Amino acid sequence: MEIKNYITVATLNTLIKNKLEGDYDLKNIYVKGEISNWKEYSSGFFFNLIEGKDSVISCVIWRNNYMYLPFEPKSGDQVVVLGSVSVYVGRGTYNLTVRTMEQFGQGAKLLALEALKKKLMAEGLFDPSHKLEIPAFPKKIGLIVGASSAAEADLITNINRRWPICEIYVFPSLVQGKEAPKDLLRALKLAESYPLDTLIIARGGGSNEDLDAFNDEALARELYSCKIPCISAVGHEIDTTLIDYVSDLRVSTPTGAAEAATPDQNEIRSILMGAEESLDTSIGYLLSRKKEMLLRLSERPFFKNPASSYEKAIEQVSQLSSRLEFAITHQLEKKASEITNLEGKLKSLNPKNVISRGYSMTTNDEGKVITSSTEIKVGEKLHTVLKDGIIISTVSAKE
Amino acid sequence: MEQEKELSFEEKLNKLNEIVNKVENELLPLDEAMKLYEEGNLLIKDLQKTLNEAEAKIALIKADK
Numbered sequence: 001m002e003i004k005n006y007i008t009v010a011t012l013n014t015l016i017k018n019k020l021e022g023d024y025d026l027k028n029i030y031v032k033g034e035i036s037n038w039k040e041y042s043s044g045f046f047f048n049l050i051e052g053k054d055s056v057i058s059c060v061i062w063r064n065n066y067m068y069l070p071f072e073p074k075s076g077d078q079v080v081v082l083g084s085v086s087v088y089v090g091r092g093t094y095n096l097t098v099r100t101m102e103q104f105g106q107g108a109k110l111l112a113l114e115a116l117k118k119k120l121m122a123e124g125l126f127d128p129s130h131k132l133e134i135p136a137f138p139k140k141i142g143l144i145v146g147a148s149s150a151a152e153a154d155l156i157t158n159i160n161r162r163w164p165i166c167e168i169y170v171f172p173s174l175v176q177g178k179e180a181p182k183d184l185l186r187a188l189k190l191a192e193s194y195p196l197d198t199l200i201i202a203r204g205g206g207s208n209e210d211l212d213a214f215n216d217e218a219l220a221r222e223l224y225s226c227k228i229p230c231i232s233a234v235g236h237e238i239d240t241t242l243i244d245y246v247s248d249l250r251v252s253t254p255t256g257a258a259e260a261a262t263p264d265q266n267e268i269r270s271i272l273m274g275a276e277e278s279l280d281t282s283i284g285y286l287l288s289r290k291k292e293m294l295l296r297l298s299e300r301p302f303f304k305n306p307a308s309s310y311e312k313a314i315e316q317v318s319q320l321s322s323r324l325e326f327a328i329t330h331q332l333e334k335k336a337s338e339i340t341n342l343e344g345k346l347k348s349l350n351p352k353n354v355i356s357r358g359y360s361m362t363t364n365d366e367g368k369v370i371t372s373s374t375e376i377k378v379g380e381k382l383h384t385v386l387k388d389g390i391i392i393s394t395v396s397a398k399e
Numbered sequence: 400m401e402q403e404k405e406l407s408f409e410e411k412l413n414k415l416n417e418i419v420n421k422v423e424n425e426l427l428p429l430d431e432a433m434k435l436y437e438e439g440n441l442l443i444k445d446l447q448k449t450l451n452e453a454e455a456k457i458a459l460i461k462a463d464k
Contacts, residue, residue: 310450310453310454313446313450314447314450316412317412317443317446317447317450320412320415320416320419320439320443321439321443323423324418324419324422324436324439324440324443326423327419327422327423328422328432328433330423331422331426331427331429331432332432334426335429
């Protein structure tokens with residue numbers, strides 16, 4: 001008897017695929033295991049998730065999901081993956097198609113970190129209003145970095161290139177491991193005792209554990225109270241630590257931190273050159289205007305002929321002077337003519353003049369002029385003055 | 400004379416003017432006329448000196464340019 005109701009392999013695999021992929025119990029499940037045989041392909045990463053020696057499941061994570069992973073998985077990592085079972089019809093195999101995964105043990109830590117973050121946020125440690133402005137022209141910059149780290153070298157190179165007049169103070173610190181939080185705190189306190197304009201806390205990328213030190217509560221609180229404007233550059237863009245939330249400015253790379261902390265000297269130079277030019281132009285314009293004003297003023301009559309200012313006064317004085325001469329002469333002449341007048345009058349009153357015209361003057365013995373007969377007695381002598389002599393006679397009678 | 404030193408040029412000029420007017424327009428006792436004449440001449444000398452100084456100063460300033 002020939003069996004007619006068989007199905008093809010492909011049909012079977014398709015049935016299996018539909019069965020498995022349609023089962024909600026196999027969709028979006030969390031599976032814990034250890035990564036082994038991690039291999040990279042152009043489309044994505046293939047690996048096995050194993051548990052002990054006995055259990056294994058093939059897994060794949062496509063690149064579009066891989067790029068969002070918070071860490072770089074490698075063989076030996078203990079992980080919890082989130083994925084769905086899928087069937088490869090051509091091979092009749094199934095695997096776990098992983099959408100995301102995290103390092104095992106990180107989950108609890110992340111929850112604790114989230115709780116801490118919420119607490120600090122509620123306390124206002126992340127408030128934008130508390131953030132200090134990063135100085136535009138720093139003179140002293142402090143770096144809290146791993147000793148001789150790539151971040152340190154990167155920062156120093158870039159700060160020196162952009163703003164070489166700035167002094168750099170390096171406060172080396174452990175940046176990973178158990179002692180790192182304490183050491184970072186020490187470095188931060190030390191840095192705070194310097195008169196810095198800006199402080200940069202920087203560390204290159206790393207796994208979540210590597211960056212744990214920057215999630216330390218005490219460190220975050222110290223940074224919050226720090227009076228120096230602080231830039232944080234910890235890990236990569238996707239890694240945001242507590243320090244990044246508390247710092248006054250968060251950037252993703254040490255280079256970015258150097259750029260945020262300093263102006264570019266070339267830009268400043270060109271601004272200065274522009275300013276110098278426009279200053280020259282305006283001062284030149286100003287000067288030529290003032291010169292023109294001065295020229296016009298100096299051509300005024302006063303400057304052309306300064307004597308004009310006192311010529312009038314000279315004229316006045318000289319006029320007054322001649323008027324005074326004339327007036328005093330006039331006064332003196334008047335006096336002189338008065339004298340002449342009086343002299344004439346006096347002359348005409350001289351009695352000798354009368355006698356010369358034939359009159360005579362009679363006096364007594366004492367020389368007193370006799371003008372009345374009562375002034376003389378009979379028997380007294382009379383002196384009669386004539387023009388050419390005196391007659392002396394005796395009074396014989398009076399009538 | 401001490402007080403006259405403190406007068407300005409214009410004040411002195413006014414005073415001279417008053418003196419001249421008085422000598423011109425009033426018949427004065429000789430003593431007073433002579434006194435005014437003397438005072439007027441002193442004022443004239445003083446004013447001329449001031450003017451000469453101003454002239455010299457302007458010449459100096461011009462020479463300095």
